[in-house]
Amino acid sequence: MTAGLDVGAPQAQSIASDQDVVRVRQMVRTVAVAVKLSLVDQTKLVTAASELARNTLVYGGGGEVLVSIVENGRRRGVRIVFTDKGPGIADLDLALTDGYTTGGGLGLGLSGARRLVDEFDIETAAGKGTRVTVTKWSR
Incomplete structure (x- = not known):
């Protein structure tokens, strides 16, 4: 899937199965390498993306992801947007609390994913x- 990936263009992927979560990980890794993120930052971003893709599947009932290369004039980065049409998060403050989990994921939760990236926004x-x-920026 990632062999012919045009990393310069935004990449979309539906998230409807465990295999899609794996595809998201591969796509994010490919784009992170293209942007020249360090190996540590690649690992952080792929880990956060894996957790968020799993959340999209399990709690959002599936959805989609859009992976893009972004620039801020000085450096490049990777922006990833996860979207679902699920029930929403009833208590966002609780969901963003360190250590909060409903089980089944990597155990990072939203707060862990937030710590692994440079910018984090949730609606x-x-x-x-x-x-x-x-978003994760190159150093």
Whole structure:
């Protein structure tokens, strides 16, 4: 799947199965390498993306991800947007609390994913789903 990936263009992937979570990991790794993130930052970003993709599948009932290369004038980075149309997060403050988990994921939760990236934004509404945007910048 990633062999012919045009990393310069935004990459979209549906998340409807465990295999899709694996595809998201591969796609994020490929783009992170293209942006020249350090190995440590690649690992952090792939780990966060894996957790967020799993959350999209398990709690959001599936959704999609968009992976893009971004620039801020001085450096390049990878921006990843996860979107689902699930039930939303009832208690966002609780969900962002360190150590909070409902089980089944890597045990990082949203707070762990937030610590692994440089920018983290979440929008959620009951019955309307959740959108999580993360960015990791090259050093």
